[in-house]
Amino acid sequence: xxxxxxxxxxxxxxxxxxxxxxxxxxxxxxxxxxxxxxxxxxxxxxxxxxxxxxxxxxxxxxxxxxxxxxxxxxxxxxxxxxxxxxxxxxxxxxxxxxxxxxxxxxxxxxxxxxxxxxxxxxxxxxxxxxxxxxxxxxxxxxxx
Numbered sequence: 679x680x681x682x683x684x685x686x687x688x689x690x691x692x693x694x695x696x697x698x699x700x701x702x703x704x705x706x707x708x709x710x711x712x713x714x715x716x717x718x719x720x721x722x723x724x725x726x727x728x729x730x731x732x733x734x735x736x737x738x739x740x741x742x743x744x745x746x747x748x749x750x751x752x753x754x755x756x757x758x759x760x761x762x763x764x765x766x767x768x769x770x771x772x773x774x775x776x777x778x779x780x781x782x783x784x785x786x787x788x789x790x791x792x793x794x795x796x797x798x799x800x801x802x803x804x805x806x807x808x809x810x811x812x813x814x815x816x817x818x819x820x821x822x
Contacts, residue, residue: 716742717775717778718779721771755769
């Protein structure tokens with residue numbers, strides 16, 4: 679297959695534009711970009727331990743730990759020790775985080791709507807399937 683030189687650049691640009699939009703929309707808040715990323719991740723995924731999050735996002739555990747500590751101190755996050763295995767600590771967003779979750783979800787919806795303007799549902803579904811296949815290919819290569 680012919681090399682697709684712009685694919686990674688395009689994906690990176692989309693990510694940068696989205697992060698910049700979140701930064702602007704949330705500029706009046708006292709959250710760091712990493713704290714906002716953690717809130718977004720926890721509100722959209724079932725993974726809820728620092729290790730899982732660090733591994734999935736490719737971030738250092740210390741960076742996640744700083745964000746966790748800060749969000750706990752601000753009252754937006756709680757930590758719960760796993761009853762079955764005390765080595766695992768689950769991260770749970772508090773009710774206080776709900777308005778922030780909702781605001782971040784709205785920002786994401788608006789961004790996706792503007793990003794996908796002029797793209798019909800069938801095209802978008804095909805694109806999502808292709809991206810999932812690419813991710814699976816990369817994950818498979820990592821395991822080899």
